[in-house]
Amino acid sequence: MGTYEFLLEAQLARTSKGALFMFCPFCNKKDSRVLESRLTGENSVRRRRECEVCGKRFTTYERVEVMQMLIVKRSGSREPYTREKLEAGVRRACAKTMVTAEQIDDLVDSVENELASAGKKEVPSTLLGELALKRLRSLDEVAYVRFASVYRQFRSIEDFVSELNTLKDTHALLSGRDTVSSITQDD
Numbered sequence: 479m480g481t482y483e484f485l486l487e488a489q490l491a492r493t494s495k496g497a498l499f500m501f502c503p504f505c506n507k508k509d510s511r512v513l514e515s516r517l518t519g520e521n522s523v524r525r526r527r528e529c530e531v532c533g534k535r536f537t538t539y540e541r542v543e544v545m546q547m548l549i550v551k552r553s554g555s556r557e558p559y560t561r562e563k564l565e566a567g568v569r570r571a572c573a574k575t576m577v578t579a580e581q582i583d584d585l586v587d588s589v590e591n592e593l594a595s596a597g598k599k600e601v602p603s604t605l606l607g608e609l610a611l612k613r614l615r616s617l618d619e620v621a622y623v624r625f626a627s628v629y630r631q632f633r634s635i636e637d638f639v640s641e642l643n644t645l646k647d648t649h650a651l652l653s654g655r656d657t658v659s660s661i662t663q664d665d
């Protein structure tokens with residue numbers, strides 16, 4: 479299996495739901511796993527991928543169109559979207575949890591794909607935060623609450639406790655288990 483390099487544009491396809499897929503150049507199936515990501519320029523990233531169907535590896539150079547978005551902050555001021563900023567926020571929330579660097583990378587990819595498919599030129603910072611939160615919630619509860627406390631601007635301990643209780647209620651509904659209480663006990 480030799481190194482196979484090609485440009486992203488030729489291999490990208492959009493589903494009806496707008497999700498982006500990377501097609502394997504060998505077997506043309508869409509499921510590939512990212513082995514390694516590296517920034518190669520301001521707007522591009524080099525990824526080593528492994529096809530989950532045929533197992534062959536290939537390299538992609540991806541340029542993300544979402545980079546041209548403007549983020550509208552609460553104050554109303556605008557700033558260009560940067561992946562680094564979102565990634566740093568998620569990484570901070572995930573400190574000392576079981577969340578891996580690859581999961582963080584996938585989370586940011588997923589948020590960018592959703593925004594890119596929505597095709598918006600301006601995105602409120604609150605929406606950006608909620609999109610990341612939605613994904614963090616299924617990854618790690620501690621990271622979720624930490625991130626929520628920053629993005630939803632918790633003003634008091636009551637806000638924090640109320641978020642924990644919401645999380646706890648959801649769990650009770652979903653599984654009948656009470657796993658969230660460990661957060662409050664440990665801290």
Ligand SMILES: [Zn+2]
Pocket residue numbers: 502503504505506507529530531532533534
């Ligand atoms: Zn393949």
